[in-house]
């Protein structure tokens with residue numbers, strides 16, 4: 154195997170097109186670090202496990218659907234406990250921070266980092282950073298113990314608080330250095346992982362023995378490479394309650410129309426999965442699939458037909474859907490939140506008004522429309538049982554990685570196996586619903602909604618773009634969008 158270093162990237166090439174996109178290690182920039190036997194081997198619960206420690210050469214393949222002549226492709230380092238660790242238990246001062254929007258399961262991840270470090274590694278010094286990145290330099294820290302976090306997984310939100318904006322790299326790293334923190338657990342979405350990456354770079358530049366571990370969070374499920382983000386299942390489940398309400402309201406009156414807006418700034422995974430799960434939805438609109446209202450093949454024509462046939466209908470839309478249509482009719486400045494994310498217009502309200510206007514003007518049919526906006530309700534709840542287990546695995550994998558001296562990584566499942574993924578792989582692209590994939594076709598077939606062919610040119614451009622991405626991806630083995638969406642679309646739970 155040959156090893157090359159593309160700036161800070163660690164790429165290892167092996168036989169038959171095998172590529173390991175490795176994560177940094179403290180020993181890359183600090184020499185002669187002492188190692189210690191992993192205390193887990195004396196842990197009564199874990200010592201009975203056969204082959205508990207992960208083999209140092211274990212890797213996880215990004216692409217698992219292969220042909221006999223395909224190159225072996227990109228791999229990531231397998232997550233899990235190592236035989237040797239780079240920290241003694243009483244030397245560790247860990248901290249945990251949560252950033253960005255809320256997501257079900259944040260408290261479970263916090264709980265399991267604290268309990269995992271404590272019970273598996275005997276680490277007792279753990280701090281909570283209050284209120285996101287800015288909490289490093291503007292707030293006091295919170296002492297975290299297994300007792301304090303014992304039942305927080307039953308609560309929504311994050312007991313640490315969160316925020317957008319406020320990422321000041323040097324102030325954050327000064328605070329880490331001044332407090333003597335040597336393990337930093339950062340829970341957040343794509344913006345947070347970008348922030349974690351620059352924190353890691355600064356720590357490395359200063360030569361500090363500090364491990365930086367990211368735990369990916371996004372309710373939108375749009376983080377690249379990983380199979381699925383925690384809280385997504387919980388959100389889809391909660392969305393069913395809103396869709397059910399819309400359906401009950403709609404079918405109880407003549408020409409009832411229920412409109413439900415769900416989260417999804419740039420990607421429509423929540424709307425797509427909620428629609429597929431419900432079977433009561435007549436039309437699902439997502440940012441990835443352009444649509445139009447008027448004329449042949451448009452939404453209004455479809456609504457008239459569906460209302461004539463069924464007497465009621467339900468529309469589910471992701472908040473990022475149709476933003477280009479809104480921009481034409483609503484003249485506002487391009488506004489951003491504190492993190493630089495684009496602020497969206499309320500597409501649910503806008504489309505509800507347009508639908509009402511259309512049917513009032515047209516005078517053929519009187520409709521009765523109810524608009525339900527449960528966006529914050531689906532993310533402010535505690536995580537469900539399966540997300541709780543998933544959060545536990547993420548937290549433990551992160552703790553094992555940091556204890557083993559890995560740093561500058563995000564943890565997450567890739568084809569069902571937890572792996573350590575370099576930060577840049579989860580921040581450089583976003584995962585989107587691929588509308589030329591089988592999952593979107595399943596949705597179209599289940600709702601029988603129009604495919605909005607007047608947007609054909611756009612669709613064809615998209616298809617060409619996606620084909621090119623796949624071809625490019627095959628060349629440089631950077632095809633996360635496609636692989637992840639195929640994986641999701643084949644229904645392994647994501």
Ligand SMILES: Nc1ncnc2c1ncn2[C@@H]1O[C@H](COP(=O)(O)OP(=O)(O)O)[C@@H](O)[C@H]1O
Nearest residue numbers: 253254317318320341342343344345347348492
């Ligand atoms: N490019 C970036 N570099 C450094 N920090 C960033 C970057 N983008 C976002 N952040 C910081 O990450 C935090 C969360 O980002 P945000 O986009 O709000 O949420 P999310 O992490 O869920 O995407 C914020 O404190 C923000 O300042």
Ligand SMILES: O=P(O)(O)OC[C@H]1O[C@](O)(COP(=O)(O)O)[C@@H](O)[C@@H]1O
Nearest residue numbers: 253254255342371372373416417418
């Ligand atoms: O109102 P807020 O807190 O900015 O959050 C709204 C946004 O948060 C999200 O739920 C997820 O965003 P993040 O992954 O960046 O937290 C988006 O779908 C939504 O647009």
Ligand SMILES: [Mg+2]
Nearest residue numbers: 253342343344
């Ligand atoms: Mg984000």
